Amino acid sequence: MEPSDVDAPLSVLLVHVWYWPHIGGGNQHVEHIARQLVARGHKATVWCADIPEHDEKQFVRDGVKVIRLPPKRVLGGIDPVVSIKNLDMNFDIVHLHDTLPVLIRRSLKRARNKKIPVVTTFHNDYIKTSLSGKILKRIRWALQGRRTLQASDARIALTPYYANHLKNRGVSKRIDVLPNGFEPVAEDASRPSSLPADSEDIPLLVFVGRLSEQKGLDVLMDAWDLLCQQGEPKARLAIAGSGELNEWLEQRIASSAYPDSIAKLGRVEDAEKRWLFEQAKGVLIPSRFEGLPTVLLEAMHAGAPAVMADVNDLGRLVTEPNAGLSVSPGDSQDLLKAINRLLEADDAQIKTWSENGHEASKPYLWSNVVDDLLNVYRRVRT
Template sequence: MNIRVLMLSWEYPPHSVGGLAKHVEELSEALVAKELEIHVLSVGSPDGSRMEKRNGVFVYRIEPYNISAPNFLSWVHQLNFRMVEEAIKLFKQYKTYDLLHAHDWLVGYAGRVLKHAYVTPLVATIHATEAGRNQGLHNDDQRYINSIEWWLTYESWKVIACSEHMRREVKGLFGLPDDKIQVIPNGVDWKKFKAGLYNISFGDGKIIFFVGRLVREKGVQVLLDAAPAILAREPAARFVIAGTGPMEDQLKYQARLMGLEHKVEFLGYIDDATKGALYQQASVAVFPSLYEPFGIVALEAMAAGVPVVVSDTGGMGEIVTHGVNGLKAYPGNAESLAYNILHALQNEVLRQELKKNGKRLIEEVYSWDKIAERTIQVYRQVRDEYLQSPWYKENNVAPGDRPEPGEQEQNYTAPERYSLVERRAGSFSRPERRNWQ
């Protein structure tokens, strides 16, 4: 399928903050394997390459302006200005992109500007929501981010959610119609977790392994609360926690306060080789999230052949079938978490069954090859609808012959203006819905 896509993402390896970077990278590479032309515009570093071709993907890296940003939201604004600036050069060089694909609210401004400037349909993947992360909206910054999330979904032709949980969440939060949302899960490259691939030793004893951002919603504090009950039955067990985040010092203090510093090891950030080795040596991988739109780490653990224990929440609860390919604990319940971890550690027959079924699930449902196919179906649908839409026809745009911004100024009519607050409150007269919006 001859189609060129410009992806917008605020992170892309090696610049990685969370799971989004890995998702965009592996999805892009899987789409390239299906003969799509994928260009990714993302954040770089001053000493890094501005453009490179990584495994067939054209990656363009930019740095926000060298202006001191007073807060994160201001930094995001600067990032979007720089993305638009760089994208103008890319559109001038390549003449056209068939689709724009924006990942999360952090690139929402750039996605919206490029959509209208170049009359190009926009697809958005919502990986998580501000309301979900914080279990509500409690201050002006959170409400502002929520409004940008709504704006991005409103401007997008299709919205991709990574789980049924996320589909329900974005539908409820943003009032999206069912036919605008497409559920496509995250995937995992199981070949990166084959047995014997890594030769790093982490000592003796049963390893209870967690990897992820150290933030409240990942639930590491619950795992520490469960540790005494686990150690009472498995005194040789060790807890290995990998990742960084704003709760790191608080979690270390909690471990010291509980007298667990000799049993809990905080590794900080780890590379893929170290993570792969830990998966292979772990006795159980534990992900006690309080909020989890999907949970790609659970797929990685399954691919590596490690029994998984997760909280029965969000997308994580959809991946794991209790007692079949993993075990599920009640969210935020240390007693339930300890019980399930001990069950996974002490029942060898169950352990082997969980390993076997977990690997089968990865191969049959969560391979990137299958996920790329489903993404291409969305791209094809959007492209076909766009070519038949009044938006395309009114702008008289032929593929490969799109106008530069400003060429059609004489024919331009400004749209009716209204604020996000008015739009959300429904205090304006809703225009007749057009099938290209």
């Protein structure tokens, strides 16, 4: 690449199994990158599996060309088998998001054959508890995951923890650390209509995320039950999101000693999420594992003190800037202590956490993250 080409527009292919309208952190990550690239005058194309099935298989959304690939079958319920042999691959950069899926590995092979530079982002690890699951995970990593990263021209981890994790698992080449980013909600804050009318009169604690064990919903409910054992809570817990534990959550709320202290909101719009963060005395994130949760960054930027489970070293993101509290993952007693500290904190402490969190979130704005990503793209093209 000639020096005069440094700022030339790029044609970038982003590959991820999931994309809009699928809801999830990974596909939102890809969508934000694509939109930022287009805003800078670059071309962005996304390849993804057609899950859930969408009427249009090819369309343009926010300036991003999207190609949805119907799967022949889905391995293990999570890995769609798709064909890319009839797709044009005339790109300057191929950016893979994940290491294991069929779509990722086939895209890598095509790009290598065409000598197109490949960048791969490792988003997070996954947990297997059974012996057979652990063995299969090791085999897939050795035969697929590590090979994908080693064969790429650049490798990206979202946090220093994951960079070290990859090195310890045999990735010997350079790993760049580029965090997950976020965009502040542009819409004016809007109070969720499903929230009880008296919620402004008492402290509000908020959980926003998928209703799942991964996100620690059971840990949260166990901690809230412990709080209820101390007497009627002088706070309301608002739970926003949907997921596989939806019915389970309804049953847990019904069996609570103080069911009126919990508000199940379902999925909320961005404007409603902004309202929750701005009004919350604390945002609770008791996840069992994460890459870098967008909800943490959004909450900090909105000025909400955060309680973050110290999984994969994420606790330091709130403790180092004094923006909230860190708790042990899976520990409902520890989460209860943090909830009590939030509720007992005076206005000065809340103000300190709020202001520090807002400042600490700024480097994670998508505009800053994509500036660094473009430097990686240009480096692998030289």
